[in-house]
Structure formats: C-alpha cells, structure tokens
Amino acid sequence: MADTRRQEQTRRLLSLAAGRFANNRWMFGAGAAAVLGLASYAGAPKAPVFCALGFLVFAAFLAPNRPRGQRHAGQTAATDRGRLEGLSARSLAEAVGDPLIVFDRAGTAVHVNQAARSAFNATAPGLSLLMKFRAPEMQSAIERVRTGAVDNEVVDYTERVPIERVYRATVSAIGRGTGLNVVVFKDQSEARRIDRMRADFIANASHELRTPLASISGFVETLRGPARNDAVARDNFLQIMQNQTARMARLIDDLLSLSRLEMKPYLPPGATVDVRQVVESVIDSLAPLARESGVVVERNLGDQPLEARGDRDELFQVFENLLENACKYGQAGGRVVVSVEIAGGPAAEVAVTIRDFGPGIPEEHIPRVTERFYRVDVDNSRAQKGTGLGLAIVKHILTRHNGRLTIWSKPGEGAAFTVHLPAK
Amino acid sequence: MNTHIVRSYDEDLKYLGNRLAAMGGHAERMVDEAVLALVNADAGLARKVIADDLFLDETQREIDDKAIVLIAKRQPMADDLREVVGAIRISADLERVGDLGKNIAKRVVAVTEGRQPLSLFRGLQALAELALNQLKDVLDVYASRSVERLVFMRDRDEQIDLMYTSLFRELLTYMMEDPRNITSCTHLLFCAKNIERIGDHATNIAETVYYVVTGEQMPIDRPKEDKSHKVVLTGEDVG
Numbered sequence: 001m002a003d004t005r006r007q008e009q010t011r012r013l014l015s016l017a018a019g020r021f022a023n024n025r026w027m028f029g030a031g032a033a034a035v036l037g038l039a040s041y042a043g044a045p046k047a048p049v050f051c052a053l054g055f056l057v058f059a060a061f062l063a064p065n066r067p068r069g070q071r072h073a074g075q076t077a078a079t080d081r082g083r084l085e086g087l088s089a090r091s092l093a094e095a096v097g098d099p100l101i102v103f104d105r106a107g108t109a110v111h112v113n114q115a116a117r118s119a120f121n122a123t124a125p126g127l128s129l130l131m132k133f134r135a136p137e138m139q140s141a142i143e144r145v146r147t148g149a150v151d152n153e154v155v156d157y158t159e160r161v162p163i164e165r166v167y168r169a170t171v172s173a174i175g176r177g178t179g180l181n182v183v184v185f186k187d188q189s190e191a192r193r194i195d196r197m198r199a200d201f202i203a204n205a206s207h208e209l210r211t212p213l214a215s216i217s218g219f220v221e222t223l224r225g226p227a228r229n230d231a232v233a234r235d236n237f238l239q240i241m242q243n244q245t246a247r248m249a250r251l252i253d254d255l256l257s258l259s260r261l262e263m264k265p266y267l268p269p270g271a272t273v274d275v276r277q278v279v280e281s282v283i284d285s286l287a288p289l290a291r292e293s294g295v296v297v298e299r300n301l302g303d304q305p306l307e308a309r310g311d312r313d314e315l316f317q318v319f320e321n322l323l324e325n326a327c328k329y330g331q332a333g334g335r336v337v338v339s340v341e342i343a344g345g346p347a348a349e350v351a352v353t354i355r356d357f358g359p360g361i362p363e364e365h366i367p368r369v370t371e372r373f374y375r376v377d378v379d380n381s382r383a384q385k386g387t388g389l390g391l392a393i394v395k396h397i398l399t400r401h402n403g404r405l406t407i408w409s410k411p412g413e414g415a416a417f418t419v420h421l422p423a424k
Numbered sequence: 425m426n427t428h429i430v431r432s433y434d435e436d437l438k439y440l441g442n443r444l445a446a447m448g449g450h451a452e453r454m455v456d457e458a459v460l461a462l463v464n465a466d467a468g469l470a471r472k473v474i475a476d477d478l479f480l481d482e483t484q485r486e487i488d489d490k491a492i493v494l495i496a497k498r499q500p501m502a503d504d505l506r507e508v509v510g511a512i513r514i515s516a517d518l519e520r521v522g523d524l525g526k527n528i529a530k531r532v533v534a535v536t537e538g539r540q541p542l543s544l545f546r547g548l549q550a551l552a553e554l555a556l557n558q559l560k561d562v563l564d565v566y567a568s569r570s571v572e573r574l575v576f577m578r579d580r581d582e583q584i585d586l587m588y589t590s591l592f593r594e595l596l597t598y599m600m601e602d603p604r605n606i607t608s609c610t611h612l613l614f615c616a617k618n619i620e621r622i623g624d625h626a627t628n629i630a631e632t633v634y635y636v637v638t639g640e641q642m643p644i645d646r647p648k649e650d651k652s653h654k655v656v657l658t659g660e661d662v663g
Contacts, residue, residue, distance in 0.1 A: 131567035134449025
C-alpha cells in the first residue's frame, strides 16, 4: 500500500517537473549556456558553477507553466467570476422579466420576484408553493424536483379564472446540494387567446349575424318578386334593410372590440388614471345622445382627483357603455345621476355609480345581464340599437382591472350600476 | 407557522396542508373539466372526470387517518388543533365538490343527446365560472392566510344564488315550451344545482379557513338561500 502511494507521488512529481521543463526549455537552455560559457571563459571554480546550474534547474521547476497572456486572461476571468458571485441572487431574480419563484426543500417560497408578485397576486415569501399552485401537474413537478427525483421538469400551468392564463413552467434545482429550487413561468396565453378568439368569434358572429342576414335576403326576394312595382313597399323594405345592415355593422364592431380586449395580455401594473376626469370626459362626449333621448345627466363627482390603477381608454369604454345604457333604457326617468366616491374598508376602492330612474331590471335578469347576447327585453334592445355585448365588454374590462360591477335595481324605480376599482 | 421542538410535528402539519392542496387542485380541475365536457358534449373528458374522483376519495381518507393519528400522538393545542380539525373539515368539503363534479360529468351523455340552445350552456358556464372563482379564491386564501380577502366572497355567493335562480327559471321556460326538452333540461337543472352546491361548499371552506387562521367564527349574516323554491311559472311567462 505505502509503496504504491510513494510510487504514485514520484510519478506525479516527475510528470509535473517534465511539464514545467518542457514549458521553460528555452529559458532554461539559455541560462545554462550562459552559466557554462561564463564558467569556461572565466575559468571559475566548479562549485559556484554547479550552484548556479542547480539554481537554474530549481527556478525552471518553480516557474509557472503558463505564458503571461494566458495567466492574465485567467486573472480577469477570476475577477469577473468574483463580481458574478458577489451579485445577490435576489437582484438577479428581480431583473428577470418572467415570474420567478425560488423555493426550498420544503416547498416554501424563499424569494418571489416582482413579475411573480404581480402575476399571481400577493405571493409573499413563506408561502407554500404546493398550496398556491394546485394543478395536479404542477404538484407532481414541484414534488419531484424538491425531493431530488429529477433535476428539472417542464409543465404547462393554466389558470382558468378569473382570466384565462397559460404558462409554461420550468421547475429546476439550483446548483447541486443547495437545497434550493426555482420555478420560472413563461407566459403562453397569447397563442391560446388567438385560438380561442377565432373560435369564439366565428361561433358568435355566425349565430348573431344570421338573423339580420335572413331578413335582408327575404326582403330582396320580395323586392325582385311580388313587390317589384310597388314604390311604397320598396321604400319601406329598403329602409328596413338599411337598419339591418347598420345593426350588422354595429355587431361586428362590438364583436371585434371584445375580441381585441380578450387578445390583450393581462393588464400590466403601474399605469394609473384619474377616474373623475375619465368620467367627466365620458359625460361630455355623450352629451348629444343624452339631449336626443331627453335625459339630464347630473354630476356628483366632487372635486378631488381619484386615482385608480388602470388603462384610460378601456375605462373610458366602461363608463361610456354604462352611461349609454342608462340614457337609452332609463329614458323614461328623464335623469341619470353619475356619482363617484372612495369606499373605505380593508382595500380602498373607487366606486363610480351610474343611476337611472327608468323601469328598472327584473330581479331574475340581474345576475345574467353581463353574459354575451343576453337581453332583458329583446325587442326593446333591438329598438335601441343594442348588440347584447355592451355589458359583456364592461365586465371583461373590469375583470382585467381586478375590479367588479355591482348592479342594484328595483322595478319601477330604476337601476344603478356601480363600478368598483382598486384605488391607487 | 410556528416551529415546534419536535421537527417531525411540523412536517406532519405541513404534510396535511400539502395533501389538502393536492385535493383542492384536483377538485378545481374536475369541476372545470366536467363543465367543459358538458358544453362541448365530450364524453371522453367526462369519463376522465369520473375516474379522477377516486383520487379525491382516497386522499380524503388519508387526510382523515393522518389527522387522527396526529391528534393522538402529538395532542395539538390552540392553532395547531384548529389546523388539524380544519384540515378534516376542508377535505370533507373538497371531497363533496369532487362528487358534485363527477355527477355533472355523469349527466353529459344524457344532456347532449338532444341538442340544446347555446344560450343555456352559456348561463351554466357563467355560473360555473363564478363557483370556480370562489373555490380558487378560498384555496388561495388558505395558502396565503390573508383572511381579509374573504369579505368579498359573501357577495359572490349571493351572485351565485341569484344566477342559479335565473337559470332555474329559464330552464323551466324551455320545458314548458316544448316537452321534448324536458329530459335534457332536467339534467341541466341538476347540473346547475350541483354547481350552486359547489359554491356553498366553497363558502363553507371559507368559514373554516377564517376559523383556522383567526380562532374566531365568521360572523353569520350571510343570506344563505336561493329563491328557486319560490319560482312558479304560469303560461303567460312563456308567451
């Protein structure tokens, strides 16, 4: 045993020496030649010459076996590595744009980056990942990575409600034996949304466009046949046909705007709007409609700006649709009251109420008015040029804003639509 | 969570929580897929949902066993005790949610034999979305322990009840219009009822979570009824 170890040591030492001599062979050769030349020229005694030669051998053996350039490169790499190692994992995680969560062996979140906090709504450190991401595939992936059965695993993670979001999640262990793991989410919702949009659009459009189209083609047939020479009927029919085509155009507009909304990714945090100002401009822009329907719009807006998180254009559309409805369907009441207030409570929110004094909505319809193409009174809705999509659009936008729509109504006393938005 | 001197105590508690989460994920998935199978008339998906229920049943038994053993062995006090009792109750609720989802899946074939108007399914889908949202929020609160978010849930339960009543009325109308609709509409009625029950179970879980986290009972002022028992349709409604 001891013998073999000593042999091994000698072998390693010899190969090291050979390597270093090979590297420094020119320097060593020149040095030795100089010493020998000097010795023979000066006829020096043997002892110092041997000493000098010995020193040369020693120096050649100790000299590092890498050229200077290479050594320099090595040093820079080392300082770079030092800078990278000095970098805190926290700041690295924050810099990543995709949601990223670092968790320990027990499945508890150690660090949650900004993107993950906003995407998954308040996932603080200390949260159990298994409890937050309950989809069976996620469960098994997290379980297998944290117990060390696999090093990494890729799964699809879908959240259906409140807004459909699809992620490709990569769960992987960090380094070896650190006991830490990381899960990174890549947003794939876009592709899914495009698919969904296409299918929905075709289903809705074909269903809703068929009725006006059927009536138009019926009238065309009559005009070419029995009513060919009847001027009064012709005029009448053409008027109806024009109304129908206008309705189809509106329908397509609304369907497109709903589809476009569904296409947009989840609302990024940060942007704020002054709700009061948005409401003011909506009232101004709808003044002609209000005058036309004989409705007085009363403002009860206060004079403080009310900041809420959200997208100005989308919120404009929300209030526009609501006020338009109030003017059209609450026409009988003669007035509409728009009020804005800040509601306290655990989470401060801005509440905008649009109240009309029309016939009101029967109770059994209230929960369903935000469904697509759901109409309380089909004939009245057609007469008012409604498409059955206005409130569906409102609901969709509010869901994206983390907001809510509450509806109060009493038959004969009117209806109040209240938009709740999280305050800034 | 506090740490105990015996580490395996913590681990046991944690294990209970994780199993509950797995149950929750499965239950959410089952309800979602059952409604999807119903809307798309997908018998294959319905069979998968029915098979998935086994997992919930097994896990519920496992949680029960583990919880009983934990109580016997560690004699938990205060919040630990609430945690364990809460786990037993929540797992029972989730198991029921799974059963209700399974029941919807079982009706898929019967409902889709006669093709129903699309609007019926839309209402059902909207109802299911509300219930699922409720379930997801409750389980998220259980994970994050932020009980202040439970307040909004009451409104939502009321919405579910209202929506259910409205659907009930609509389905009755369809039945009165054409007796051939009766078979599938009756099945749909049960599906709607099941979804409404799922919402109720979610509310139950919310109450348990509130109790587990705060140690106090949630104040009882919730309007716990739908009005479908009062719905009477006369011939005039159908028009």
